Amino acid sequence: MSALKPAELLHEGKAKKVFRTNCPGVVAVQYKDDATAFNAQKKAQLAGKGLLNWEISARLFEALEADGIASHYLGCLAPGWMAVKEVAIVPVEVVLRNRAAGSLCRQLPITPGTVLEPALLDLYYKDDELGDPLLTEARLKLLGLLTPQDRSELERLARAVNAALQKRLEVIDIELVDFKLEFGRSSGGELLLADEISPDTCRLWNTSSAEADGEERILDKDRFRKDLGGVVEAYGEVLKRVQGMGPAPRQYQ
Ligand code: TMP
Ligand code: ASP
Numbered sequence: 001m002s003a004l005k006p007a008e009l010l011h012e013g014k015a016k017k018v019f020r021t022n023c024p025g026v027v028a029v030q031y032k033d034d035a036t037a038f039n040a041q042k043k044a045q046l047a048g049k050g051l052l053n054w055e056i057s058a059r060l061f062e063a064l065e066a067d068g069i070a071s072h073y074l075g076c077l078a079p080g081w082m083a084v085k086e087v088a089i090v091p092v093e094v095v096l097r098n099r100a101a102g103s104l105c106r107q108l109p110i111t112p113g114t115v116l117e118p119a120l121l122d123l124y125y126k127d128d129e130l131g132d133p134l135l136t137e138a139r140l141k142l143l144g145l146l147t148p149q150d151r152s153e154l155e156r157l158a159r160a161v162n163a164a165l166q167k168r169l170e171v172i173d174i175e176l177v178d179f180k181l182e183f184g185r186s187s188g189g190e191l192l193l194a195d196e197i198s199p200d201t202c203r204l205w206n207t208s209s210a211e212a213d214g215e216e217r218i219l220d221k222d223r224f225r226k227d228l229g230g231v232v233e234a235y236g237e238v239l240k241r242v243q244g245m246g247p248a249p250r251q252y253q
Contacts, residue, residue, distance in 0.1 A: 004028065004083055004252055014040060014128075015053070015200055025187060027086045028077060031057070031196070037225040039131050044224065052235040053198035054080045058249035059242050060165070060197040067164040069157065071193035072184055075252030083252035087184025087194050091126040092135065092145055094158045097178040098166070101203055102222075113213075119162055121155055126182070153191050154183055161193065169204070172241035174219065177203035199235045206237070 006019035006028040014036045019028040031050035036043050054076075061073035072084040097104060100114040123135040125143070133139075140146060146154065158181055166176045179202035182195035195201070199220040209217035215226070219234040 004077060006030075006077075006081070015050075016196065021083070025086050026074065026083050029082050029084055031080050031082075035200070035221070035224050035231070037221065039128055042225070046224070046232050048232050049200075049235060050080050052232065052239050053196060053200055054082065055249065056198045056235070056239050056242050057196040058082055059245060060168075061193075062249055063168050063245060064161060064164055064193070064197075067160075067168075069160055069164060069193060070190075072186075075250045077252055084194070085186055085192065087186050087192055089126070089182060089184045089194060090146070090150075090154070090191070092140075092154070092183070093124040093126050093132060094154060094181045094183070095122045095124060095178065096120070096158055096162045096181070097122075098162070098175075099177045101177050119159070121158060150191060157181075157183070157191070157193060161197075165197070165202075168245065170207075172244055173206065173208040174238065174241060175205040175207050177205055179203070199238050204238060 004026065005022045007022060008020050009017060010020050010027065011018040015032055015034060017030045017032065019030070021028050031054040033045050033047055033050045034043065035046045035049060058073065058076050061071045064071060065073070072087050074083040074085060076082050097116050097120040100110040100116060101112055104110060105112045123140065124132045125135050126132060140151070161181060162176070169176050179197070181193060183191050184194035186192055202220060203222060204219040206217040206219050211217065215228050218228065219238050223229065223231045223234050
């Protein structure tokens, strides 16, 4: 553990807890084993998931940083724990889809697996009680959630993350089907990538899977959503490949 000490709990989400620390402007995030789907209608405890998502996220935040994309991530504290900059989370979830899957195929007549070129970018209002509704241009304006400048910055960053992650994951035989990002504003007013990047928040397909269309290629939370089993094993496979990208994530000093 570094000299940074977690203090009181500031916020508990579905997959992480956020703690104040002895360092102003820095908070400690602990990744939990809880798994939820369909707005927490489905819940389980998956032993080891927290540790897997912690290390996958830390490594992917570092990879993105090396690719010029800043985030709230500062470094690791102990297994399952990371130090991040304190940000005010923007209540907008940015979802990028390179292929059709999940809610897109439930809501629109699109065949699952259809390649979306350019990637489809949608914004959702982050509110569990409302079920994270899709935001239209007009609704975004109505709520006054983002200035036009913030919105284009957010979309620019999300597309940059997509390009960087696709490239990084392709090398380790993983296809980035879709993902959700969250952003926060730092005390200095900068929009920073926040939350996590893990098989909980990305759809990841194994491109070295023998069965090109089969469920065995699924390496993400769809294994839990669809009761396919082997959830932790799939996340473990993602971590093993992501570990191949470079050295262990840095300790926060
Ligand atoms: P969806 O197909 O259910 O809309 O999900 C799109 C992507 O966003 C998928 O990679 C899972 C991720 N996601 C989250 O991380 N959190 C959420 O609450 C939802 C609904 C999706
Ligand atoms: N994360 C959301 C939930 O907890 C939805 C999902 O990922 O399917 O319910």
